[in-house]
């Protein structure tokens with residue numbers, strides 16, 4: 001096999017090796033089919049089994065209630081920034097948004113083009129280093145929905161549990177922590193996630209939407225942007241991203257074989273603790289961006305004493321086989337993304353590198 005580096009990229013990100021191996025093995029021809037998954041009709045039996053199997057595995061993994069539809073759409077999480085308000089924010093209504101980072105801000109910007117947005121909470125004054133306390137939120141019981149971002153990929157800030165919104169539907173961008181831990185889907189009106197971190201390749205967007213919200217969808221929406229149509233047609237209104245769904249199916253099978261969401265959550269917490277402990281134990285040389293209690297188990301963001309040291313850190317890390325550690329340009333510094341498929345051995349390698357780099361450059 002070609003040598004694989006430790007890939008700390010934020011997304012598209014590392015995929016489980018058994019998934020890549022199976023996809024590679026069956027790329028020329030699916031067993032018993034004689035064609036690759038990219039060459040078969042999306043309306044034939046073989047793809048039907050892949051799509052239905054993927055949905056069934058997702059339902060099993062996350063315990064998704066019958067009240068919720070599972071959709072495989074395109075356009076990334078970014079299109080959901082628009083589709084959510086187009087479908088769920090009626091004319092004359094208002095939506096509450098809680099903003100804990102750049103992605104939440106982008107969601108607000110798109111929703112403002114559609115209707116009235118109220119900022120129910122934001123930690124921008126703290127440079128998005130934490131999630132807000134319940135007491136800081138100004139939630140409107142008359143809001144059409146409350147939107148939040150469970151994990152801010154750029155700032156490395158993650159909610160440990162969802163905000164309490166009473167009977168107002170909760171809408172969440174879970175792009176970077178979907179299926180990294182158990183999720184009580186019954187508490188949500190709508191969940192969306194671009195696949196390219198924890199679920200598969202880019203090109204598929206997973207949307208889980210509660211049935212009763214579909215009654216709100218305005219009649220004049222462009223067909224492709226209409227959740228009600230996508231739910232009625234079971235994601236087959238047009239040609240879905242077939243290869244992406246196929247890989248997602250393999251990732252879901254891998255997750256089930258790993259023991260499901262509680263098991264993967266335990267592994268993720270262990271990996272993140274190794275890294276945060278090393279940063280906290282560095283005497284202030286490495287400074288994590290997020291405050292304890294809001295720290296992401298998926299994206300560990302930290303700074304070094306100077307930008308010059310950060311540049312040296314990145315170049316030496318790459319030479320040591322630790323790739324993709326450059327922080328997002330808006331925050332700077334280092335970002336280690338350690339999604340479900342990222343191996344613990346890679347975190348251990350980074351911890352050793354951190355210590356050695358500090359010893360040589362401290």
Ligand code: PMP
Nearest residue numbers: 076077078103153173175176194
């Ligand atoms: N939301 C979050 C939390 C993200 O991390 C990203 C991508 N990094 C997006 C939205 C945008 O996703 P996409 O590129 O799939 O549109």
